[in-house]
Amino acid sequence: MRVEYINPFVEAAYSVLTEVLHGEVKRGNLFLKASTKSVMGVAAIVGLAGEVEGRVLFDMSKQTAIKIASVMNMEELTELDELAKATISELANMITAQSVTKLHELGFRFDLTPPAIITGENMEVSDQEVEALIVPMETPYGSIEINVAIRQRS
Template structure:
């Protein structure tokens, strides 16, 4: 997988979380996922189509997702994962993917994205990573980590 396919998603994640939620992000060391691997409590999958194709999966633990939703809603306390919370977190992920499209356009690469699909996972849930998937853990200053899984060809 080319670095040109990874950087737009990482840059967009850092930018959107800072601009929209006032969250500072630190990138951790990336690693490959393959075979069966554990996934976070909440995953949001967005398809990528166009000049490059694949998926990005953004994974959060429940507490991190609720903190992001709270920031999206102007600091309103969030103590449960409900439809409004899910919508707020999905919208942040949609913004990240949309911003990535702008970064790709600067490389003369056209992409389109599918609507986000949120999945609430059971404890110890696993996903079978068949295609090469790069995971970039992003540590958030509000606590918790966003796992950004990129599988693009």
């Protein structure tokens, strides 16, 4: 992945998560992954188009998703209902939008698609012909992996 793209995603994820969770968020070591990767349970996916093509995937366990949705809504949720799903899509939207804004400031044009939420057990994600950058974030409510797979249109 183009090196200029990395920081906007990392910074946006960090600042949005810190803000909405009012807590300490830690970033793990970034790494690259090409092969199929398992999804923890709840995945929000945002597509990117423009100078690049690809997608950003926010991956977390169901418990983490429910806890985060509870904090963001300021009420105790017990299951992954419509409200919780909408909250997680909003979180994905906020992070991606902030990254795209930062990229725009650097002169890169990206468009994004509305987020989609995918839930289930034993899911895997694989990308054709593109490697994914994994940004692990540790929140007080569990870990979120941000999986960015974009490539330059050649």
